[in-house]
Amino acid sequence: MIGFGQEWTFGGIQGDEEGSSVQQTTDGGYIISGYTESFGNGSRDVYLIKTDGSGIEQWTKTFGGTDNDWAYSVQQTTDGGYIISGRTESFGDSADVYLIKTDGSGVEQWSKTFGGTDDDYGHSVQQTTDGGYIITGRTSSFGNGDADVYLIKTDGQGNITSTFNIPISTSKGELLKVTNLLGRETKGTNQPLFYIYDDGTVEKKITIE
Numbered sequence: 001m002i003g004f005g006q007e008w009t010f011g012g013i014q015g016d017e018e019g020s021s022v023q024q025t026t027d028g029g030y031i032i033s034g035y036t037e038s039f040g041n042g043s044r045d046v047y048l049i050k051t052d053g054s055g056i057e058q059w060t061k062t063f064g065g066t067d068n069d070w071a072y073s074v075q076q077t078t079d080g081g082y083i084i085s086g087r088t089e090s091f092g093d094s095a096d097v098y099l100i101k102t103d104g105s106g107v108e109q110w111s112k113t114f115g116g117t118d119d120d121y122g123h124s125v126q127q128t129t130d131g132g133y134i135i136t137g138r139t140s141s142f143g144n145g146d147a148d149v150y151l152i153k154t155d156g157q158g159n160i161t162s163t164f165n166i167p168i169s170t171s172k173g174e175l176l177k178v179t180n181l182l183g184r185e186t187k188g189t190n191q192p193l194f195y196i197y198d199d200g201t202v203e204k205k206i207t208i209e
């Protein structure tokens with residue numbers, strides 16, 4: 001395993017590389033995601049690095065097109081592969097959420113993009129108990145403000161089952177109460193909630209647990 005005082009670097013000589021997420025894998029090694037400007041197809045590509053328990057590189061993979069692509073989060077999946085979320089400017093409209101599934105050797109099995117005509121990002125991804133994936137990030141394409149929280153639920157093949165745009169509060173007023181669809185005060189989760197402020201502002205949000 002990596003001990004105190006040890007450090008490793010990964011990358012090439014053509015440009016910048018950055019690691020945004022790391023997780024220990026079931027074999028005692030590590031999986032790292034980020035971006036690379038030295039390898040791949042575009043100005044920046046998704047960079048996936050697998051090391052052993054001592055931090056020694058076992059393999060690397062790049063994903064993306066001819067424009068900029070980033071990875072912000074990686075998690076090992078129950079089948080021993082990896083799920084990666086990030087941002088792509090190579091596919092979709094403008095900048096879109098980028099979701100990539102690989103096998104245990106980092107070979108791409110499928111990829112998906114989500115978003116609209118403005119910028120959208122996928123900052124974190126987790127596999128859910130039903131075998132699907134939950135992604136959270138930021139959207140400028142949907143919602144109420146310049147940028148809203150973006151929550152996407154997919155099945156095991158990355159197909160959308162539900163999407164929630166959760167606005168960040170911009171009210172200057174004091175929160176009076178939170179109600180459900182029937183107008184009853186509640187602190188429940190996994191349902192539409194209405195936040196009512198004393199300046200007359202009302203916001204609809206969904207809290208997922």
